[in-house]
Amino acid sequence: MTKNTEFPQPIRELPPLEGHDGALKLDTEGCDVVFATYQAGTVLEPHDHATDNVGVVTKGAILLTMGGKSERLGPGDWYHVPAGTIHAAEFLEDTSEVEFWFHK
Numbered sequence: 615m616t617k618n619t620e621f622p623q624p625i626r627e628l629p630p631l632e633g634h635d636g637a638l639k640l641d642t643e644g645c646d647v648v649f650a651t652y653q654a655g656t657v658l659e660p661h662d663h664a665t666d667n668v669g670v671v672t673k674g675a676i677l678l679t680m681g682g683k684s685e686r687l688g689p690g691d692w693y694h695v696p697a698g699t700i701h702a703a704e705f706l707e708d709t710s711e712v713e714f715w716f717h718k
Contacts, residue, residue, distance in 0.1 A: 646715040652705040660702045665715040667695040674709025
């Protein structure tokens with residue numbers, strides 16, 4: 615499992631998000647908050663979610679692909695993946711991010 619050393623101790627103590635190595639989940643009503651770290655070279659194959667996902671990169675770099683377009687995102691960059699949108703990601707460096715998964 616990837617360590618979440620980028621995040622403060624109270625966040626590192628959150629329970630893991632099932633199926634996402636290195637990701638932690640804060641349960642809230644109407645939105646899951648996910649704190650994730652990925653090793654350089656990690657690839658998330660094309661997939662979709664039933665939630666609207668909004669995220670911010672806190673460290674490293676992601677190549678996010680949606681609708682046939684790829685965008686490199688770095689620290690401070692926000693992204694939005696609408697519910698039902700097929701997308702993929704490649705982590706170009708050791709990367710940390712915070713994602714908000716808004717339930718419909």
